[in-house]
Amino acid sequence: MTTSSLDRFDVAIVGSGIVGLGAAYAAARRGLRVVVVDRTDRPVGATIRNFGHLCIGAQDGPARAYGEASRGIWLRLAAEAGFWARESGTLVVARAEDERTLLEEAARAEAEAEGGIRLLSPAEVTALAPVRAEVVHGGALVAGDLQVNPREAAGAIVRHLVALGVEFRFRTAVTEVGTGLVRTTRGDIEASDVVVAVNHDVDQLLPALAERAGVIRCALDMMRVSADLPSPLQAPLLTGWSMVRYRRFAGLGAATALRERLHAGRPELAALDLNQMYTQLPDGTLLLGDSHHKAVQPGPFQPEAAFDAFLAEARELFEVGGMRVLERWQGIYAAAAEEFLIEEVAPRVLALAATTGIGMTTGLGLAEIETARVLGWGGSGSVGAETSAFVGGAQTPAIVGGAGTTATVGGIAQEENA
Numbered sequence: 001m002t003t004s005s006l007d008r009f010d011v012a013i014v015g016s017g018i019v020g021l022g023a024a025y026a027a028a029r030r031g032l033r034v035v036v037v038d039r040t041d042r043p044v045g046a047t048i049r050n051f052g053h054l055c056i057g058a059q060d061g062p063a064r065a066y067g068e069a070s071r072g073i074w075l076r077l078a079a080e081a082g083f084w085a086r087e088s089g090t091l092v093v094a095r096a097e098d099e100r101t102l103l104e105e106a107a108r109a110e111a112e113a114e115g116g117i118r119l120l121s122p123a124e125v126t127a128l129a130p131v132r133a134e135v136v137h138g139g140a141l142v143a144g145d146l147q148v149n150p151r152e153a154a155g156a157i158v159r160h161l162v163a164l165g166v167e168f169r170f171r172t173a174v175t176e177v178g179t180g181l182v183r184t185t186r187g188d189i190e191a192s193d194v195v196v197a198v199n200h201d202v203d204q205l206l207p208a209l210a211e212r213a214g215v216i217r218c219a220l221d222m223m224r225v226s227a228d229l230p231s232p233l234q235a236p237l238l239t240g241w242s243m244v245r246y247r248r249f250a251g252l253g254a255a256t257a258l259r260e261r262l263h264a265g266r267p268e269l270a271a272l273d274l275n276q277m278y279t280q281l282p283d284g285t286l287l288l289g290d291s292h293h294k295a296v297q298p299g300p301f302q303p304e305a306a307f308d309a310f311l312a313e314a315r316e317l318f319e320v321g322g323m324r325v326l327e328r329w330q331g332i333y334a335a336a337a338e339e340f341l342i343e344e345v346a347p348r349v350l351a352l353a354a355t356t357g358i359g360m361t362t363g364l365g366l367a368e369i370e371t372a373r374v375l376g377w378g379g380s381g382s383v384g385a386e387t388s389a390f391v392g393g394a395q396t397p398a399i400v401g402g403a404g405t406t407a408t409v410g411g412i413a414q415e416e417n418a
């Protein structure tokens, strides 16, 4: 190990994905001197491989609170850093009566909680998305959800953070973290506070924590297509396969029968652990996905059956002429029984991860709220006022699990999400 250079910072962050960037933004706004270390040349992890769907209204519990906090931060960052973000809401398409029934149940439950799920007629659905009228039984718009382009957002945030004075050290692997110290392949860094935001690779840097929290990997297949559609998709689009995954829907009474019907009717899609959903990028191309395979170390080989299914299901749903595949890729996120990993592994060394597929939705809020709660960053004068203003009035949740405790928000056995 090279130990010749010893740098001093207020905060060292390991990982330049959305969680690490959220922590860097929180620290930089408080006037702290920040370094972000990542072994890759730029963010290329889960943060750029996803749908860019900020799926706030379909979450529950702490994920909902982190999502609400993230919403304000995303909008503010988009304005400051100059990247595309749209307040699209989410369109959920019901293609059968049991799916419409579940949406009705969700809308009733949301109304009681003052949320925003608005039921749509089939005509309203087809006005928002180029779906085939004959397959639509109804739908809903989840107001408040956002969409970003994951391929541009992380890079724009990095550039903005650099302008705010954050230092980035790419192509630098972190080999060890402890109180006040980060050891890297390019020498040691001294920092008063350390935030570890390495997603599933927490099992390499902090193996005991990963084992205790049961963190494994979830590998997803995704594709981008050029599709000949008669009109644009005006919001991220979810289907019944999504409803049985996201907790706002999956916890409701009608979800069990829907899941059973989907799995019995389409066992080949159930075997892929499909979340049939779509987003359209600003250039008009469609992101199609996604399948899920959980293991400590998923294999790199992507079964063509998954891509065949994505294309066949898209043809069934959309009023589409031709479709041309442009790209296929695998993305990986951390998976565990709880939705979030939050632990102060040593004094002032905070490990953070979304341990299900909702890190884009929740990661900025997770970093903002947990660095304030565990490391006390929220207490610094004017910054606190600024923060509470821009998270749009979202309440800081009463999070279970204080500093030094393990990985414990959520607490409800979860379905995987995106």
Ligand SMILES: Cc1cc2nc3c(=O)[nH]c(=O)nc-3n(C[C@H](O)[C@H](O)[C@H](O)COP(=O)(O)OP(=O)(O)OC[C@H]3O[C@@H](n4cnc5c(N)ncnc54)[C@H](O)[C@@H]3O)c2cc1C
Pocket (backbone or CB within 6 Å): 014, 015, 016, 017, 018, 019, 020, 037, 038, 039, 040, 042, 043, 044, 045, 046, 047, 048, 049, 050, 051, 052, 053, 054, 055, 172, 173, 174, 175, 197, 198, 199, 200, 201, 205, 220, 221, 222, 290, 330, 331, 332, 333, 353, 354, 356, 357, 358, 359, 360, 361, 362, 363, 418
């Ligand atoms: C296909 C797919 C679709 C998804 N869709 C959605 C969606 O639509 N909405 C949503 O909310 N969420 C979605 N997710 C989940 C979301 O993308 C992730 O939860 C989120 O991006 C995780 O962010 P992160 O910062 O923890 O991890 P990452 O973005 O993976 O960043 C972790 C970083 O840590 C670095 N690192 C790791 N170990 C070290 C080390 N030892 N030293 C230095 N650097 C290290 C890595 O190089 C990496 O850059 C999806 C995920 C996938 C894979």
